Amino acid sequence: MAVNLQVALGRLRLPNPVMVAAGTFGYGVEYRDLVDLTRLGAIVTKSLTLAPRMGNPPPRVAETPAGMLNTIGLQNDGVDAFLLETLPRLREYGVPIIVSVAGETLEEYVQVAAKVSRAEGVAALELNLSCPNQARGGMEFGVSAELTAQVVAAVRRAADLPLIAKLTPNLGDLTPVAQAAVDAGADALSLINTLLGVAVDAQTRRFRLSSKVGGLSGPAVKPIAQYHFWRVRQALPNTPLIGVGGISTPDDALEYILLGAHAVQIGTANYVQPTTALEILDGIHNYLQQHGFESLDALRGLVG
Amino acid sequence: MAVNLQVALGRLRLPNPVMVAAGTFGYGVEYRDLVDLTRLGAIVTKSLTLAPRMGNPPPRVAETPAGMLNTIGLQNDGVDAFLLETLPRLREYGVPIIVSVAGETLEEYVQVAAKVSRAEGVAALELNLSCPNQARGGMEFGVSAELTAQVVAAVRRAADLPLIAKLTPNLGDLTPVAQAAVDAGADALSLINTLLGVAVDAQTRRFRLSSKVGGLSGPAVKPIAQYHFWRVRQALPNTPLIGVGGISTPDDALEYILLGAHAVQIGTANYVQPTTALEILDGIHNYLQQHGFESLDALRGLVG
Amino acid sequence: MSRYELPAVVVEHQRRGANLYELILHAPPIAERATPGQFVMVRAVRTHAPLWRRPYSILRANPDKGVFSILYSVQSAFTELLAMKRIGSTVQILGPLGSYFQPVRAARRHILVAGGVGAPPLCFFAARLAPTLTPDEHLLILAGARSSEMLVGLDEFRALGAQVRIATDDGSQGYQGYVTDLLAQALDDPLETAVYACGPNRMLRTAADICLARGVPCQISLDAPMPCGVGVCLGCAIPVRTPDGGVWYKRACAEGPVFWAEEVVWQ
């Protein structure tokens, strides 16, 4: 049986639902010799800021049970360098490119988004709403429905590209933020970004991260990510949702699709096995064939 | 070097800081042939309700990466049966007994607490604030500072025993709830209870739990638990705190103590290794000796 | 109730079928006390994922040598790690645990219904039951599996003088179809018969229905997720009928895994 893996998230059309998540696949080109980039549903770049950013001091990462903490601190080359040097190389692979946009102020989001929207060959923008808001003492933009709406609306005006808002899980109930993002013009939502976490080294009696607090990701977070996903899915039955968090096997990805995801993103698992996204793509394909589903539409939301 | 492991959490004095957590050690007596109960810092009983409760239908548990989800649904024999049948047996071991109190209404908490406080040989009460509030559509009491204050204050009036409020992590910022609990009369706080989570079986296309949503525990949650612990520690520098979440080794326990814990509770790890609490107790003892600390006071809060 | 938590040394680790392995462990207190139908909780390595111990039925026990064994098929992460254990290494064992098969003394025909990796406790039961049978008592084994090479313990059953009938889903050996079809057939004459079954819960339900409809006493060993194995977590709840006609939960690990068929409420 032929199966169709294409998906449409509003205006954004992808050859298949398996993307690589922001910050876990570099700018995309780094893995070109190990992963057939042309087969990916999309590449989400690492988050870009207006100016190059140096990031946080080491230690930046700590392994935790079935997960990891990171405090990279948005180290990146800045949007200009990306557009000038990396984007042209990445474009050659013909894979949909989703640029992740970061900012510490509303203006920074807008400026980065505007620059990207003028470039050629970008399929969509993803707003990283887990960035620390300078004006509010480093609180994540995405924990506030109001700030989220402001950022999404402003970027919406500044950039004519499909717009994905990526939600932070660091609040009790994501649905008001999700609703605000959609009302402000987001075409789709990605959820979730990393969870705030702490790790201590009992032997050295220090925090394991230079910044004390970091972002938790990896298999450990999957139940929490799926909980938030399920709640947002119920609250917004018609919004295309992208499931992110703890995916490392085809079953993990299928679980999100069954819960109603249009697409999924693979993060931490790329580090463990660079070919994870392709293995998941093959696994989804086989599952559809074995169980007699012709497309993802038939599967999506069966568990609700 | 002789080391002193005694701790005082306000009025509550314990021979050592290693307790077993509510719901993970039965009523205590079940493990008597496998674990030397007399060596435990305290036993927290499974949560008791006014009437016996049947609990939720199976499946009630699902393994997740480095963790598990449960939806036991507060199955218990009811407070009367506990006081009549189990407490007398448990008392014989001379181990401090902390009774976990649950309720679906404010009145239920108060009635259970009042009954327990009239019994002999109970060292303290722990309020399980993760219970579903009947009046508010099943929302956990502990996500609201106002409800938390009400429950704590009412129980405070009804029962003259040291009172521990056990916080739920299912909100963005626990500090207002923690503050409310202390202001209302809690002598100490335990944190955290389980995190809301979902698991799906891609093969059967069903939720893995009968109730869809369950509570996540185990090593996977440790970074999240320690994050909340660290924030509450900062907000309430003078309140005795009990660290719970993902502890399975001496280092895990020491991490909480370094972050400022007066005591710790071992939950899920009991299932994997029934002797975990004793191994942790020995490990803490050795650590203090090796590193030349005479008591936990010298260690507590060194990482802050 | 005597239970032990101890490290057991791997004495042998043998391939016993397509994807089947027998792990022979030295643990005298468990070898001495194990009763057919009981299980042990196994921790193979010190890792957080998989997190839980896994329950395994006791396949055989030799109190004289102080050894017992379990039989497992490699399915997922836990059993992949278990399969890596070498002779001389140790696994942590908690047991023996749970209820056991009770020989129905009034019966003259004992039918053991084994589905797939449900066979081990019945092998042990047959081994202990056979020597106690009088000449007019019969032991009939109905063994089912997806395919011929998934069948477990046939040689042992035959060595005990038991009659063995086989069903496979793919027809690669014996009757093609469900092992419960063989049971229904065998119970054409239900008199003085007792049934003991272990296998997938779906099979057990069918077996229970068949037996109850014919008034045949039937014990079934149920599968359930088991975080603790010792009755404290209440995760392994099995709905059962209470004397007053209501429903309550029993624990598969403590009151079970072996239940009387009429107790269980199927949901």
Added chain:
Amino acid sequence: MSRYELPAVVVEHQRRGANLYELILHAPPIAERATPGQFVMVRAVRTHAPLWRRPYSILRANPDKGVFSILYSVQSAFTELLAMKRIGSTVQILGPLGSYFQPVRAARRHILVAGGVGAPPLCFFAARLAPTLTPDEHLLILAGARSSEMLVGLDEFRALGAQVRIATDDGSQGYQGYVTDLLAQALDDPLETAVYACGPNRMLRTAADICLARGVPCQISLDAPMPCGVGVCLGCAIPVRTPDGGVWYKRACAEGPVFWAEEVVWQ
């Protein structure tokens, strides 16, 4: 840059010291391209905890036989699982990765400073360097470890004709004290000398200070947590001096693990 991600068969698995094991792996593309100082990312079993692959320096490589090996000590969960791998089983390998030691052609004395399990890349380096040396060039190995039985690769170093001096923390062999004391001593005459070091970061810092103070070119292989090993996660940041006198981060896995001592900013 040619990197491969492939399953490699365990050809041998040998004890090489108190708590040291050598794992010999068949992986021709890696054996052919490995350069001393480079490493591979190893995934031993399919489990979520430990989650990350671990980096291991290449100890030796035989392109003709298509094998290379790594040397490890059992420390925690990952290495406990690695130690369970049997001959004939596979581990996933990603490599060869990272920068490498560059022989300083102007030097006449090459000092290799090895601390504990920092020795493997220097063994490999010595093996490749020794045959290229002219008769007036010297190879001096300074090997340090906590204790005598933690010393690695001494026989190999000696077989290459290198001079070997030893330091142990407990004095169980050679000089009692830090291996960097031996380095300072050897650099009493710093002329025409190059230093190559691998070991705990604290040792490397001391070695770097000693060399920089004496104007001796020094390459050090740094340790850092490495989630990806291939430069994408930015987790392994090492602060380095930029040409304009500022500080920026390089990646231990991509621009490193081998750095010139003067580049590194110690924090």
